[in-house]
Amino acid sequence: MKPFAFARPGSVAEAVREVSAEPNAVFLGGGTNLVDHLKLGVARPDLVVDVRTLTSRETTDTADGGLLVGAAVSNSELAADRRVREHYPVLAQALLAGANGQLRNLATVGGNPLQRTRCVYFQDVTTACNKREPGSGCAAVGGYTRYHAVLGVPAALPDATAADTCIATHPSDMAVALAALDAVVHVLGPQGARTLPFRELHRLPGDDPSRDTVLGHGDLVTAIELPPLPMAARSTYRKVRDRASYAFALVSVAAALDVDGDTVRDVRLALGGVAHVPWRATRAEEVLRGGPATEHAFRAAAEAELAAAQPQPGVDGGNGFKIPLLTRTITATLRDLTEGATS
Amino acid sequence: MTDLLEPRAMGRDLVRRDGVQKVRGTATYAYETPVESPAFCHPVQATVARGRITGIDTEAAEALDGVLAVLTSENAERLASTDDAELAVLQSPDVAFRGQVVGVVVAETSELARQGADLVVVTYAEQEHDSALTVDHPGLYAPEKVNPSYDTDVVQGDVDAELAASAVVVSHTYATAMVHNNPLEPHASTALWDGSSLTLWDSTQGVHPDRKAVCTVFGLEEEQVRVVCPYVGGGFGSKGTPHANVVLVTMAARALPGRPVKLALTRQQMFSLAGYRTPTIQRMQLGADRDGRIRALTLDVVEQTSRIKEFAEQTGVPARMMYTANARRTTHRLAALDVPVPSWFRAPGECPGMFGPEVAMDELAHELGIDPIELRVRNDPERDPETGQPWSSRHLVECLREGAERFGWAGRDPRPGVRREGRWLVGTGVASSVYPTMRQAQSTADVRFEDGRYVVEIGAADLGTGAWTVLPQIAADALGVDVDDVEVRIGDTRYPIASVAGGSSGTNTWGSAIAVAAREFRGKFGTDPRDGDEASGQVDQADTDDEHATYAFGAQFVEARVDVDTGEVRVPRLLGVFACGRILNPRTARSQFIGGMTMGLSMALHENSVWDPRIGQVANHDLAEYHVTVNADVGDVQAHWLDEEDPYVNVMGAKGIGEIGIVGTAAAVSNAVWHATGVRVRELPVTLDRLLTALP
Structure with missing residues (x-):
């Protein structure tokens, strides 16, 4: 300290x-x-x-039928907003799946997506971590990897001593829903105001694991915009975790599905707990769009998305289970949406 | 046999006497003790798992404005006794485990102390360390005794012959995880050394044992040390013996005479410095006749201790008395590793030691096609199989039967993995529980008549268990007065000596001493005493019984639901029935049983100190990553008990209840998960990855 x-x-x-x-x-x-x-x-x-009292604490309707959520709106408030619950249930569910009541009352919409990636070694200053101390290596490789990434990582056992190795995951539930909803981030920076797609906010470790997002120094998130997305009225968030509440996701799935008869007209799919970023499953979406709305097709899409997944070995059995778990959870979530179930 | 007290206050569900203070936040815990101008400590911890300190640079820390002292092995006082290596704090440059205390910074604020601790630079000559427990660790050895003084190995009869003669043999290896006690209140103290005497406000399960340890370590007379602890925010065994933090805060106080000093371990520090339950590996064999009668039982336990101090969890002990068997073998082997020092964790021995055997019983029942309850009934021994003594009371079968009735066990389809409700696979399971009824050798109570009321003083401890409330009930019935006319004072070494709140022995021990004191008081002063009349009683004056095997028994029933897609486990129903002698206060007792069962559920599904042997440390060392069961994990939790009065254990007729709730619960959960899914999880915790591949 x-x-x-x-x-x-x-x-x-x-x-x-x-x-x-x-x-x-x-x-x-x-x-x-x-x-x-x-x-x-x-x-x-x-x-x-x-900045808690500086940015807006209002959620307002936008001209095109979406919502503009001030950065100071608390996670609890946004989850309770009737418009969110009706038009973007995936977001309300994701918010309520995060942390606990006390934390949700404190956490803000602007801050939540900017929480750091989660890793026990990042949190422990006595161990090696490229994110905390660039160049020091990555103690997570071959360590306790239960909550670590399987997507967006280069190999099943990356070089623990390399300066660019990082296998941490982004822990925000809300961010997974926002990635699925094609939200837009409003930023005020030293050069003025700008917007960027939420999907571009977070970054893979690349050659600099110390940076979780593309924001520059002095960039402040002032609001998050939800574009109109009628299909999101049928959407859901499924979080799988080690205990029923107050635990980070082992894996999570944010999904919105538009089915026409037996055919998938459109779909939004994002995954949590599996990568350095909230993972938009674009490959699975492509496979699904225009295809049959069957469990078989859902599984095939999940497998396509996970074809490049890399299980991380580790001291407690590693995290290879996440790949079948994700396949099953994606399949079940889409199946439940098809059947009209919301949870 | 003893003359039981007539229960008038005993048995009533009186509200907690300390409840209002706790709810209002006016109950002061050790760290909150109001003192003038306190200083604050923050430990410096070793960052290697084994080695020797080659240099300590404290310059930057000492240069901080507001830092009062930096103590390390280079300048700390030499302790009078270093016999207990865990308490030999800052006495040598040797590092025995990662996280060991290598220094402490004392400062004007806790933030400054923490900043100072960050600035201390310690260099090490690191040595190879060995911190991974394996079933065939080359260093396995047989300890002389297991906690506290049980035989390490016991063999009865011809095990091999009985196994060979068995129609069915179940042979598996079971494992329980390393777990940390994690009471809500961390290990915390306030200490004041005035130059000749020490006052220590410490969160402890026993002020007198705490004082004794401090006196030994620092070479002080008991008159020089006062330990105060009215309230404890949970201990679960981890505050039963003092740990390094108590020595450290005392050392810091002695370095700053006249200045009160505070130290609270952080949650992360508790994972290295406050004890834990060893992981256990249990190789188990059960051989039985076709009708379910057990011919042979073997349980060979492998577990760990630290290289510097031995703690041998008595995991094999309950299997020695639980069921009948023609032949039996129980053994313990330890590996001494470069790890933090293990210690007591709620129901040491019984808790892990009833996991393997109770899952094995379930497996045997399945093999034989016998109901798991019926199998236990068929093997219920008439006498203690180990000693041959009669039971003081044993109503396990009644617990099983009543539990079955309450839970709705009748008509249960024994087949695993066949019940589906929506997305859930549903199953039920049962396991037995046991806990020895123990009384400690030393405790004294004073009874004094004061302003028309009876004041009872004894240095007992209330960890949230209810001692503040239950001891007055015992005293009232022992004195034959209304409970409102009794005031009991505990938690201070100014009161007569009391034993540790451990081994579920507190109420038995202190209550017996109080009953003796009341008897003495009435003998001396009759029923019309004068103000100031006072009498004292010691537990060793109470009737004792060496003729009977004294245990509490119970049975837990679990409904488990497993998500067919993800393997997530939920437990909507958890029901226990216990036979623990007279229940002195149903309100506080229910809390103990339910708390124990919930902790058992936590052990079954969640708690797991993930050891990273590369660095020699618990990787998930905070409450975000080390999962303790939360409300959402459990639905209906019920504790029931039989009307039992045991005339052999004490004048209250009561057995200890603090620990039995956790015993057996994890096995019942694992058995229920098997019944739901067909997957037998023999290694705790039962996490979804252990179920996933076998789900449809």
Whole structure:
């Protein structure tokens, strides 16, 4: 734990200026992730800028029939919003599947997708971690990998000593739903306001595992926009975890399905707990679109998506089980949507 | 046989006397003790699993404004006794396990102490470490005794011959996971050394045992040390013996005479410094006749201890007395590893030791086509098979029968994997439980008549168990007065000596001492005492019985549901029936039983300290990753008990109840999951990956 300066500026623009001016500064939203990391020594900022009361706490209708959700809206509030429950049930369910009531009351829509990827070694400053300490290696390789990635990772046993190795997963449930819904992120940065597709917000480790997103220093998420998506009225979030509540996903599936008779007219599918990013299953979507809405086809699509999956060996049996688990969960989720069941 | 007290207050479901303070947040726990200008500690922990410290740079930490002291093995006081290696804190540069305390920073705030601890740079000459337990570890040895003083190996009869003569033999290896006690309140203390005496507010399961250990380690007289602990936020055994944190806070206080010092372990630190249950590997054989009568039972246990201090969990012990067998063998072998020191965890021995055998009984029942309850009934021994003594009371069969009735066991289809409700595969399971009824050798109670009321003082501990409430009930009946006229004071070494709250022995021991004190008081002063009249009683003056085998029994029933798509397990129903002598307070007792059963469910489905042998550490060392069962995992939890008064155990007729709830539950869960899915999970916890491949 390291002392830091704390600022609570009067406006969003001021907050962006303050963070931009200090290379080792961070924004503070709900703090449900950052405060843990401050205590553990994982995050060691010199300046913490509190934006909780600066961004909007409103969810407003957009002209095209979507929703604009202010970054300061809490996860609880968004989950309870009637419009979300009716038009984007996958999002409401994902929000309610995350954390617990107390944390959801604190966590913000702007902050939740920006929580760091989850890995016990990242959280423990006495072990090697390229994300926390670039170049130090990756203690997770061959370690406790139950919650680690199987998609977007190069090999079943990556080089633990390489500076670019990282097999952590993104833990947000909400983000998986947002990836499926083609949400749009509103950002205010040092160069002004811009938007980017939610699917492009997170990044694979690439050659720099220390960066979880494409945001630059001083970029502040001010709102998340949900475009109109009528088919999302029939959507669902299925989270599979080691206990019934208050646990990160082993795997999760966010899905929206539009079926015309026996044919899949359109589909949105995203996976959680399996990659460094909320994983949009574009390969499976392609296989499904225009094809039959049968369990067999759902399984085939899941297998197509997972063809490149890489199980990670580890001390507690590794995470190879995630591949059959994902196949089964994707298949079951789409099957249930076809049958009209929502859970 | 003893004359039982007439139960008037005993048996009533009185509310907790400490309940209001706890609900309102006014009950002060050790760390919250209001003191003037406290200083705060943060330990520095070893980052290698074995080695020797070659250098400690404390300069940056000491340079921090607000850091008061940095203690390491280079400058810490030399302790009077280092016989207990776990408590020989900062006495040597040797590192015996990763996470061991190698220093402590004391500062004006807890944040500064933590920052200071981060700044201490320790360099090591690292050595090869060995921290992985395997069933054939080359270093396996037979300890002299197992906890606390049971025989390591017991062989009765000709096991090989009986196995050969058996119509059916079930032979499997079972395993339970390493688990950490994880009470909600961490190990925490406030300590004040005034230059000649120590006051220690410590979260402990026994103020007197705590004081004794501190006196031994620091070479102090008992008069110099006062330990205070009115409330404990859970212990589950992990606060039954003091750990390194108690020595560390005392050391820090002695380095700053006159300054109160506080230390609370972080959740992560508790995974290295506060004890845990060893993983166990149980090789089990059950040989039986076609009619289910057991001919041979063998249980060979492999488990771990730390290289610096032995703790031998008595996992094989319950199998020695639970069921009939013509021949039997139980053994324990340990590997001493470069790991943190294991210790007591709720029902040491019985809890893991009833997993393998109770799953094996289920497997045997299936092999023989006999109902699992009936198999247990057929092997219910008339006398203790190990000692030949009669039971003081044994109503296991009644527990099984009543549980079956309440649970709706009758007509159960024994076939596994055939019941489906929607997306759920459904099954039911049962297992037996047992826990010895123990009384400790030493405890004293004082009874004093004061302002028209009876004040009872004894240094007992209430870990949330209900001692604050139940001891007055015993005292009231022993004195023959209304319970409202009795005040019991506990949790302070200023009161007479009391034994540890462990082994489910607290109520038996302290209650017996209180009953003696009440008898003495009435003998001396009659029924019309004067203000200030006082008498004392010791537990060793209470009637004892050496002629009987004294145990509590129980049976747990579980309905398990397994998601056919994902293998997720839910337990909508968990029901236990117990025979534990007289239940002194149904309200607090139910809480103990339900708490124990829920902890057993947690052991069955969730709790697993995942050991990373590459670095020698629990990988999932916080409560986000180390899963403890939550409300959503369990639906209807019920505890019931038989009307049992055991006249041989004590004048209350009561047996201990703090631990039996956890015993047997995990086996019942595993048995129910098998019944639901057809998958026999012999290694805990029962996680979905162990079921997935066998699901349709």
